[in-house]
Amino acid sequence: MREPVELRRQRILSVVQSRGAVKVSVLAAELDVSVVTIRRDVEELTRVGRLRRGHGVARPVVDAPEPTTVPAARTEEPAGDGAAVALVVPERHSYLYETLHGARTVLEESGMRIALHIAPQSAGAERPLVERALADGARGLLIAPRWRNARSEELDYGWLAEVGVPTVLMERRPRPGSALHALDSVCSDHWYGTHLAVDHLVSLGHRRIVLAARDDSPTARTIRTAFAEIAAARPEVEDWSIVLSSPAAVPGPGPQTPGAPAEAAPDPDGDATAVDLAALLRERGATAAVLHGDVDALMLVQRLAEGGVQVPRDCSVVAYDDVVAALGSTPLTAVAPPKAEIGRAAAELLLYRLAGTAGATGPVRRTELLPTLKIRGSAQSIPTPED
Structure with missing residues (x-):
């Protein structure tokens, strides 16, 4: 579905x-x-007074401190003299770009030069970028692999565990017992974020809740697993279900190794096509939904309105990510992972590793930061009979 112009x-x-x-x-x-x-x-935004336009640049109406902008996809700064830290993130990923900016601020303040590599969406795209950065003399690595499915994640374990320079994963938590289990990492506690969403809706009296979430990233898969666990454990929740937030939000075929079986395509009768949220809400008698991520959430709210379901009158909504959730015609209550803080904490940990022998040999750190809940206008209490 094409993204609406206003969105x-x-x-x-x-x-x-x-x-x-x-x-x-x-x-x-x-x-x-x-x-x-x-x-x-x-x-058009300049014409209506919401932006200012410069030479190939869009500026806010009110001047802000000079920012550090993200280069276009697949652009790298040369690592030249070897004093750089390599930063590797997926292209077209607004969530992780905020994490990138947090890391970049810390590194620049420390005087560390940055070699930024933005990985295209093709499978295994990160490895050649990391190898290039190392060949150019990068001293350390901050990386957020795309990992659209479990297979692509597993194929990265071997080479990423042997990079040979201090490395910190951002917003990624490797599978327990894997080759990367003992790699430094900093990420959001998405179980807690999911708990915040469910707890908020339950506190408003909602007892039948749907999660419409992506399934093409580690974050998405963590949220889906956490929601099932939390909803099943809450005695107040009478009914819950999980569907895809978008038919395109599936893991997709993973990279294959010789002799490995191909991954099965999404079940056409399963949740890969279950994005008629209005019909599902009616079928389940659900009064609330958690929607991941933000863009899918805003588009689903529009789809609900087209199906005769108004937010929050007929369905309360909590979005997950809080990148653009506040910008909808109905600003969405949202779980806000500490995106920039993740980047800052990861960069600080990497600088600690680079500082000397003690840092390089200290215990592995697996840091989790807690999301917060931003309450706006998309969730309301269930009316009581006396109301």
């Missing part, structure tokens, strides 16, 4: 307001649309 423009506003001046080419890469389209959007 795309809201995303542009969110990026510019959070970073300050942003190149039009960067916006185009992050939003996966043409530069011509972004330029047209910026011109």
Whole structure:
């Protein structure tokens, strides 16, 4: 489903307001649309007074401190003299770009030069970028692999465990007992974030709740698992179910190794196509939904309205990610993982490892930061009979 123009423009506003001046080419890469389209959007937002336009740059109406902007996809800064730290994140991933900015701030303040590598969506894209960074003399590595499915994650374990320089995973928690179990990592406690969403809805009187979530990232899979565990354990929850938030939000075929069986395609009768949320809510008698991630959440709210379900009158909604949740026509209550703080903590841990022998040989650190709940206007109490 094509992204509505207004939603795309809201995303542009969110990026510019959070970073300050942003190149039009960067916006185009992050939003996966043409530069011509972004330029047209910026011109219209400038015309109505919501942005200012410069030479190939979109600026907020109110000046902010000079930002550090994300280069366009697949752009790297040279590592030259070997004094750089390599930063590797997936392309077109607004959530992790906020994490990237947090890391970049710490590294730049320390005087550390950064070699930024943005991995395309193809399977196994991170490995050649890391190898290139190491060949250029990178001293350390901060990385958030895409890991769309368990198979792609497992195939990264071997080479990533043998990188040979201090490495910190950002927003990724390897499988227990794997080759990366003892690798430094900093991530959000998504179990706790899911708990915040369910607990908030239960406190408002909701007893039948649906999770519509992606299934193409480690975060998405953690949220799905946590929701099932939490909802099943809460005696107040009478009925719960999990569906995909978008038909495109599936893990997809993973990279294959010789002799490995191909991954099964999504079951056409399973949750891969169960995105008619309005019909599902009616079928289950559900009065509330948790939606992951933000863009899918805003689009699902629009779909609900088209199906005659109004938020929050007929269905209370809590979004997960809080990247653009506040920008909907109905601002969405949202779980907000500490995205920038994850990047800062990961960079600080890497600098500690690079500082000397004690840091390099100290115990492995697996740090979790707790999300928060941003209450807005998309969730309300169930009316009582006397109401």
